[in-house]
Amino acid sequence: MESRKLEEVCDKCKENCCSRCFDDGEDSIFNCLTTDELELLVKEKRHIHFKAGETILKQNTSASHVVCVKRGLAKILAEGNGDKKLILRLVASHSILTGGGLFIDEIRHFTIQAVTAVDCCFIDSDKIYELVSRNSQFAFELLKLNNRQNMEMLNNLVGITQKYMPGRVSDLLLYLKNKIFQTNPFDTRLSRQELADMTSMTMESFIRILKEFKLAGIISVEGTTIHILDEEALNLISRKG
Amino acid sequence: MESRKLEEVCDKCKENCCSRCFDDGEDSIFNCLTTDELELLVKEKRHIHFKAGETILKQNTSASHVVCVKRGLAKILAEGNGDKKLILRLVASHSILTGGGLFIDEIRHFTIQAVTAVDCCFIDSDKIYELVSRNSQFAFELLKLNNRQNMEMLNNLVGITQKYMPGRVSDLLLYLKNKIFQTNPFDTRLSRQELADMTSMTMESFIRILKEFKLAGIISVEGTTIHILDEEALNLISRKG
DNA sequence: TGCATGAATTGATATATATCAATAATGGAA
DNA sequence: TTCCATTATTGATATATATCAATTCATGCA
Numbered sequence: 240m241e242s243r244k245l246e247e248v249c250d251k252c253k254e255n256c257c258s259r260c261f262d263d264g265e266d267s268i269f270n271c272l273t274t275d276e277l278e279l280l281v282k283e284k285r286h287i288h289f290k291a292g293e294t295i296l297k298q299n300t301s302a303s304h305v306v307c308v309k310r311g312l313a314k315i316l317a318e319g320n321g322d323k324k325l326i327l328r329l330v331a332s333h334s335i336l337t338g339g340g341l342f343i344d345e346i347r348h349f350t351i352q353a354v355t356a357v358d359c360c361f362i363d364s365d366k367i368y369e370l371v372s373r374n375s376q377f378a379f380e381l382l383k384l385n386n387r388q389n390m391e392m393l394n395n396l397v398g399i400t401q402k403y404m405p406g407r408v409s410d411l412l413l414y415l416k417n418k419i420f421q422t423n424p425f426d427t428r429l430s431r432q433e434l435a436d437m438t439s440m441t442m443e444s445f446i447r448i449l450k451e452f453k454l455a456g457i458i459s460v461e462g463t464t465i466h467i468l469d470e471e472a473l474n475l476i477s478r479k480g
Numbered sequence: 481m482e483s484r485k486l487e488e489v490c491d492k493c494k495e496n497c498c499s500r501c502f503d504d505g506e507d508s509i510f511n512c513l514t515t516d517e518l519e520l521l522v523k524e525k526r527h528i529h530f531k532a533g534e535t536i537l538k539q540n541t542s543a544s545h546v547v548c549v550k551r552g553l554a555k556i557l558a559e560g561n562g563d564k565k566l567i568l569r570l571v572a573s574h575s576i577l578t579g580g581g582l583f584i585d586e587i588r589h590f591t592i593q594a595v596t597a598v599d600c601c602f603i604d605s606d607k608i609y610e611l612v613s614r615n616s617q618f619a620f621e622l623l624k625l626n627n628r629q630n631m632e633m634l635n636n637l638v639g640i641t642q643k644y645m646p647g648r649v650s651d652l653l654l655y656l657k658n659k660i661f662q663t664n665p666f667d668t669r670l671s672r673q674e675l676a677d678m679t680s681m682t683m684e685s686f687i688r689i690l691k692e693f694k695l696a697g698i699i700s701v702e703g704t705t706i707h708i709l710d711e712e713a714l715n716l717i718s719r720k721g
Numbered sequence: 722t723g724c725a726t727g728a729a730t731t732g733a734t735a736t737a738t739a740t741c742a743a744t745a746a747t748g749g750a751a
Numbered sequence: 752t753t754c755c756a757t758t759a760t761t762g763a764t765a766t767a768t769a770t771c772a773a774t775t776c777a778t779g780c781a
Contacts, residue, residue: 317634319642320721327634342624348631371620378619379612382626383583389630390589393558393568396637400680401560403767431729439641441769446730462777480561644737672759682739687760703747 268335268380276370276377284362289353291428298350304361306336311357312419312428316436317349326437327392329354329419337385341367354428399439402480407438408448409477412458416467424466509576509621517611517618525603530594532669539591545602547577552598553660553669557677558590567678568633570595570660578626582608595669640680643721648679649689650718653699657708665707 269277286309289295295306298318313330327349330336336351341364371378398410411434415427427434435445452458457473459466467473510518527550530536536547539559554571568590571577577592582605612619639651652675656668668675676686693699698714700707708714 317638319638320719323642325638325641342620342627343631348634368620371623372616375613375616375619378616378623379583379609382612382619382623385623385626385630386583389626389633390584392630393589393633393637396634396641397558397560397566400566400637400640401564442728443730443770444768450730478561480564683758684740684760685738691760 267333268377268384271376271380272370272374276374280362280366280370284360284366286358286360289357289359291353291355293353293357295351295353295357295359296347298347300347302341302345302347303364305341305364305367306351307360307362308332308334308336309358309360311359312354313357313359314352314354314429314433315349316352324436325439326433328388328395329415331419335384337367337381337388354433402477404438404440404444404448405451405476406478406480407440408445408452409473411438412452412465412467413470413473413477415465416470424464426462426464428463430463508574509618509625512617512621513611513615517615521603521607521611525601525607527599527601530598530600532594532596534594534598536592536594536598536600537588539588541588543582543586543588544605546582546605546608547592548601548603549573549575549577550599550601552600553595554598554600555593555595555670555674556590557593565677566680567674569629569636570656572660576625578608578622578629595674643718645679645681645685645689646692646717647719647721648681649686649693650714652679653693653706653708654711654714654718656706657711665705667703667705669704671704 269280272280289311295313296302296304298316308330310332312332314326315328315330315336316324316326318324330351345364367381371381395410395414399407402410416423416425419425420427429437431446431449432442435442438445449458449460453460455472457467457469459468510521513521530552536554537543537545539557549571551573553573555567556569556571556577557565557567559565571592586605608622612622636651636655640648643651657664657666660666661668670678672687672690673683676683679686690699690701694701696713698708698710700709
């Protein structure tokens with residue numbers, strides 16, 4: 240679980256990581272930055288590689304950095320009392336992770352963990368603060384990003400508190416296909432326990448619902464790869480609760 | 481449930497409402513505004529009164545306005561399928577309500593309803609946008625407010641998904657006493673149904689837990705007024721789940 | 722190649738919570 | 752006041768989901 244730094248300060252990685260990373264995402268919040276500002280952002284940032292399973296940032300530690308996921312898949316989880324966890328959402332390539340204590344108490348309110356191998360950048364929070372005060376468009380983009388992420392999270396949690404298990408599993412499967420992987424047979428790389436933790440239910444219960452869906456011909460499952468055969472059925476189950 | 485506008489554009493209310501409203505809250509996000517900027521904010525804003533029970537803003541309608549609660553108590557609720565609702569939090573005097581679609585899709589993602597009589601101000605979202613681009617300190621304050629509100633909401637929902645009913649009721653009672661009313665015997669003005677909707681449980685179940693707490697001498701209840709007699713016990717129950 | 726360790730699956734059972742139904746209490750209107 | 756319509760309360764029962772225990776399956780490792 241220990242994080243290893245492969246490249247400390249990446250001087251030459253700018254062209255193959257930083258600027259590119261901030262270029263190709265057409266809806267990147269960094270698009271509005273000037274060359275100077277990008278330079279500032281990039282200057283002291285560190286490029287770090289994590290292996291699958293490693294903890295990128297731990298809940299309740301200081302939130303002095305913002306993380307930018309360049310490659311790979313990570314999960315965001317809230318750790319409760321005992322060993323209860325709730326996986327709030329997944330984070331795919333080219334996502335920036337704000338929120339969670341940034342601007343407030345400088346404390347991480349959730350843990351970020353690598354699902355697959357993850358390449359990411361750590362950016363000093365101070366840089367973000369400075370850019371907010373320099374560039375109002377950037378502040379605007381950040382507010383937008385923040386609100387969007389939070390609305391998604393909220394809708395998700397409302398679903399979890401209001402729906403029965405089949406509805407929650409449907410929502411999860413649709414989320415994975417449409418929001419995260421965007422292909423149809425998709426390999427989640429997530430254990431049954433992790434999938435269960437995304438729906439706030441027991442692993443056993445999750446497996447049972449999955450089996451029902453398989454028997455009903457709605458999905459087919461092969462290890463961690465899921466194939467949605469009847470998306471309409473999932474939509475229906477999702478709506479019915 | 482129809483909203484009535486008592487005062488359309490309040491010219492002379494500036495001194496008894498707007499500037500004061502934005503003055504006395506020592507941690508108001510409007511503190512950082514210049515006189516000019518405050519003037520801009522206040523110019524076309526409307527001061528509206530709602531009776532208890534009225535809907536201030538309805539989920540899924542256009543979010544072209546930001547609401548500022550000057551006096552009274554309101555509740556924020558997410559409406560799900562059927563008649564399921566989840567009350568996310570309460571809003572007391574001198575709170576500004578951002579988030580929920582602002583900056584993104586301009587659609588309200590939750591309903592706001594008056595619990596007691598409520599005096600509030602409607603401010604055009606455009607004004608907020610303009611102030612964000614003019615005054616970076618304001619943008620910063622907005623980000624802060626946003627993040628704080630969202631973290632509270634998140635912690636709350638994580639508790640709801642991970643705790644048993646007694647733990648959830650404890651959390652609710654502590655929240656009401658410490659965050660909302662800040663006195664000890666406090667009159668919630670909320671029905672049992674509404675209290676239950678804050679904990680994502682049935683009214684009947686909520687009443688049963690409340691009774692257990694009464695019998696255990698932890699609280700005493702008189703109508704909608706609750707008196708917490710043993711706060712430590714509540715803390716303990718909250719932690720145990 | 723086989724063993725060992727953990728993950729996935731299935732079944733039997735327990736329990737937290739919801740549902741349904743009946744009764745009591747409360748508060749407003751005539 | 753008295754009546755009516757909500758709201759609150761209590762009890763009996765149903766059910767969704769968790770828990771516990773037992774297999775099966777996969778996978779790396781010696």
